[in-house]
Amino acid sequence: MLMGRRVTLCPYCEQGFVLRARIRATGMDIAICEECDTCWEVERGFRVVGFEDLMTREGLMALWSEIDVFAVQLSPVPYR
Ligand SMILES: [Zn+2]
Numbered sequence: 001m002l003m004g005r006r007v008t009l010c011p012y013c014e015q016g017f018v019l020r021a022r023i024r025a026t027g028m029d030i031a032i033c034e035e036c037d038t039c040w041e042v043e044r045g046f047r048v049v050g051f052e053d054l055m056t057r058e059g060l061m062a063l064w065s066e067i068d069v070f071a072v073q074l075s076p077v078p079y080r
Helices: 051-057
Strands: 018-023 029-033 038-041 047-050 067-072
Touching: 029 067, 038 051, 047 051
Parallel strands: none
Antiparallel strands: 018 029, 018 067, 029 038, 038 047
């Protein structure tokens, strides 16, 4: 499906694509791996954080229904 497109593969699991999304309740922009749920906080220089840790910190449930995916990540993401 995505063959030939320049998309970013997650450096942690090397299986999922990295997606761009926005947390509905807060408007925070994140990148998130579709496979292992690793997140990058876009506005903090793509700081790496787990989805569960991030959402808990924001006082939210760590559910995909709490975020809106709107794009695929095209540039490389940090690998801590
Ligand atoms: Zn991953």
